[in-house]
Amino acid sequence: MAQFASDWKTATLDFDRSDLEFTGDDVDRYTDVVDLGEGYEHLTVFVPALSASAKVTPYIQRDAKIDTVTPANGTVPVAMVTMDGNATGHFAQATSSGAGGFVAIFRIGGARFVRLYTDANQSANRLFTVKGFNRQVTV
Secondary structure, eight states: OOOOOOOEOOOOOTTTTOOOOTTTTTTBBBOOOOOEEEEEEEEEEEEESSSSOEEEEEEEEOOOOOOSSSGGSOOOEOOOOOOOOSSSTTEEEOOOOOOOOEEEEEEEEEEEEEEEEEOOOSHHHHHHEEEEEEEOOOO
């Protein structure tokens, strides 16, 4: 039986890491990959203060594979965009530089392996706290 929620995990944006993990990796914008333990429908993200205004977007991967020697061999994450008719912008959360300390919830469609992406370069390491969860169905 699937868990209702994962443990809290840390997604680290290490702006000065030296190894690329996949083709298209940008060390100033992507966090490391986080294994939630199993697939979840939603992701709660505590967003820290950012050094540059950015939209934060969850990216998902089919596995945790990375390849720092030949990045083309790593699993390339893709943006999780959920299409529905009742909202727009539910796949990205805009922030302002210096602002932080807020929570965003994203639909991640059963993903287990996630990264976060900021659409502006960060000039310092950033620690995001994440948790996957499913809505509990009652009958």
